[in-house]
Amino acid sequence: MMIEKNIKTRNRISGIERSLQILDVLTDFGRPASAYDIAKTIGAPISTIYSIVEDLTSREMLTRDSNNLVWLGPRLLRYGLAYEAQMDVLLEARKEMDHLAAYLKETIQICTRDEGKMVVTAMATGNEHFHVASHIGSRTPINWTASGRLLVGHMDDNECLEMFKKYSETSPNTDTIIDPLQLSKTSKKEFTAGLAIQVSLSEFSVSCIAAPIRGRDGSCIATISVVLPELKASSNLDYFTSEVQKSANKIELAIGSY
Amino acid sequence: MMIEKNIKTRNRISGIERSLQILDVLTDFGRPASAYDIAKTIGAPISTIYSIVEDLTSREMLTRDSNNLVWLGPRLLRYGLAYEAQMDVLLEARKEMDHLAAYLKETIQICTRDEGKMVVTAMATGNEHFHVASHIGSRTPINWTASGRLLVGHMDDNECLEMFKKYSETSPNTDTIIDPLQLSKTSKKEFTAGLAIQVSLSEFSVSCIAAPIRGRDGSCIATISVVLPELKASSNLDYFTSEVQKSANKIELAIGSY
DNA sequence: GGTAGTATTACGTATTTATGTATTACGTAT
DNA sequence: ATACGTAATACATAAATACGTAATACTACC
Numbered sequence: 001m002m003i004e005k006n007i008k009t010r011n012r013i014s015g016i017e018r019s020l021q022i023l024d025v026l027t028d029f030g031r032p033a034s035a036y037d038i039a040k041t042i043g044a045p046i047s048t049i050y051s052i053v054e055d056l057t058s059r060e061m062l063t064r065d066s067n068n069l070v071w072l073g074p075r076l077l078r079y080g081l082a083y084e085a086q087m088d089v090l091l092e093a094r095k096e097m098d099h100l101a102a103y104l105k106e107t108i109q110i111c112t113r114d115e116g117k118m119v120v121t122a123m124a125t126g127n128e129h130f131h132v133a134s135h136i137g138s139r140t141p142i143n144w145t146a147s148g149r150l151l152v153g154h155m156d157d158n159e160c161l162e163m164f165k166k167y168s169e170t171s172p173n174t175d176t177i178i179d180p181l182q183l184s185k186t187s188k189k190e191f192t193a194g195l196a197i198q199v200s201l202s203e204f205s206v207s208c209i210a211a212p213i214r215g216r217d218g219s220c221i222a223t224i225s226v227v228l229p230e231l232k233a234s235s236n237l238d239y240f241t242s243e244v245q246k247s248a249n250k251i252e253l254a255i256g257s258y
Numbered sequence: 259m260m261i262e263k264n265i266k267t268r269n270r271i272s273g274i275e276r277s278l279q280i281l282d283v284l285t286d287f288g289r290p291a292s293a294y295d296i297a298k299t300i301g302a303p304i305s306t307i308y309s310i311v312e313d314l315t316s317r318e319m320l321t322r323d324s325n326n327l328v329w330l331g332p333r334l335l336r337y338g339l340a341y342e343a344q345m346d347v348l349l350e351a352r353k354e355m356d357h358l359a360a361y362l363k364e365t366i367q368i369c370t371r372d373e374g375k376m377v378v379t380a381m382a383t384g385n386e387h388f389h390v391a392s393h394i395g396s397r398t399p400i401n402w403t404a405s406g407r408l409l410v411g412h413m414d415d416n417e418c419l420e421m422f423k424k425y426s427e428t429s430p431n432t433d434t435i436i437d438p439l440q441l442s443k444t445s446k447k448e449f450t451a452g453l454a455i456q457v458s459l460s461e462f463s464v465s466c467i468a469a470p471i472r473g474r475d476g477s478c479i480a481t482i483s484v485v486l487p488e489l490k491a492s493s494n495l496d497y498f499t500s501e502v503q504k505s506a507n508k509i510e511l512a513i514g515s516y
Numbered sequence: 517g518g519t520a521g522t523a524t525t526a527c528g529t530a531t532t533t534a535t536g537t538a539t540t541a542c543g544t545a546t
Numbered sequence: 547a548t549a550c551g552t553a554a555t556a557c558a559t560a561a562a563t564a565c566g567t568a569a570t571a572c573t574a575c576c
Binding site (some may be wrong): 517518519520521522523524525526527528529530531532533534535536537538539540541542543544545546 | 547548549550551552553554555556557558559560561562563564565566567568569570571572573574575576
């Protein structure tokens with residue numbers, strides 16, 4: 001009789017999947033990391049990660065610095081830019097952003113969503129002496145910002161609630177709303193109104209006035225927002241809100257949403 | 259006696275490599291394509307490409323439209339933005355670009371190099387009524403533009419010559435220089451001078467005044483340039499050149515090149 | 517100076533997978 | 547109606563590779 005071989009189905013994971021896990025860990029970290037750290041974070045076999053990191057590095061998908069830390073490589077910038085160039089929403093949004101920044105002389109941001117994070121995708125600085133903390137590429141939990149809430153406002157009640165349940169994070173700032181149910185209700189209300197305003201949450205005395213940019217299917221594919229000192233915003237709120245909303249509508253028109 | 263089996267060493271290519279080939283074809287095309295077309299272009303087994311395209315699509319590295327054409331997916335934007343966010347040259351360059359655009363009220367571009375192409379990496383439109391043809395992400399052969407030539411100007415004579423030999427393309431515009439030797443000499447001269455000017459090549463009556471941004475190792479890692487109507491440029495050339503060069507120097511200072 | 521954790525590399529192998537081959541379907545030119 | 551190139555999918559298999567294991571070296575803590 002044959003001795004039954006250990007029937008633990010060794011679960012191999014494809015190189016492509018492992019590669020993406022590595023890229024994801026680095027994007028999450030937002031800084032270079034060692035192959036060892038990456039492997040530990042993923043919970044993947046160390047030897048596997050070492051060899052795939054080596055492979056990706058030789059293909060310029062990753063770079064290695066003098067301390068043997070790896071970071072995303074130039075090839076990813078190439079693909080990212082190619083993607084952007086084709087995406088006409090961003091093209092139109094960027095044009096309108098530049099226009100609005102010059103007109104209002106305030107900082108304008110275009111934000112998109114990536115899973116549970118709001119991503120600053122483009123920015124125009126209208127006011128030289130005013131610097132915001134969030135730069136291009138920065139990622140913020142959806143429950144922290146006006147734009148974040150707008151970006152899930154089109155989802156049906158349950159889906160929206162699940163998003164906040166899954167991805168809400170508590171912020172250093174005590175004002176942040178954290179109750180998922182309340183968040184999803186606010187989110188839907190703001191999306192329907194086509195406007196979300198947030199004061200002084202992500203930063204000291206900074207206001208953000210955001211409007212949704214809707215795609216052809218009615219979903220929120222991006223937001224456009226003014227970021228400016230609280231005092232300025234509150235003294236002239238109607239003016240800024242109407243300008244931002246006008247810009248959002250122009251973009252929607254340009255991409256054929258209406 | 260055993261019949262010798264056909265000893266053709268079947269040369270398998272890894273899934274990661276095939277994935278990158280697919281992404282490269284799509285970036286080159288600059289538009290969506292079918293799996294069949296991609297396979298033909300690469301010269302890869304059709305079944306392989308179909309299955310890998312399927313795999314990448316399910317992982318959001320690619321998207322598929324209603325005609326079954328595939329295009330780069332949102333995940334690539336994520337990685338591209340993360341890469342950019344970490345790259346302090348671009349951060350500084352972008353800041354200075356915004357500043358200069360507001361000051362000169364002209365269009366400013368930040369360009370980088372990807373192999374034999376010059377890539378428009380960031381842009382600020384200072385003048386609303388003037389629209390350039392080259393948008394963010396657009397790729398132009400290095401021999402067509404002032405910025406392109408600057409971006410290889412730091413290479414040693416032979417390397418520089420090889421770049422032009424390998425990557426020069428003839429343009430629809432008859433003015434384009436195509437002799438590699440002449441190009442490499444011009445390139446080195448311009449890089450040393452810290453200035454390259456090109457009139458009316460890539461577009462009708464449009465001038466480009468570009469300055470190199472040098473990294474800590476002295477190589478040209480990016481360029482900053484003003485793009486404006488020929489008439490404006492020639493009537494005030496000294497002013498524009500000195501402003502662009504000042505900006506380039508400021509960026510180099512900010513990233514610690516000098 | 518021994519034990520434990522971190523960091524990296526090397527190697528054999530079970531297991532996945534990239535490929536070749538075949539099949540179906542569609543348009544269109546012969 | 548037949549032949550041909552394009553387009554897409556299915557399946558078996560030879561061959562690459564993701565994984566387990568082990569070896570080496572370096573810190574740090576007792």
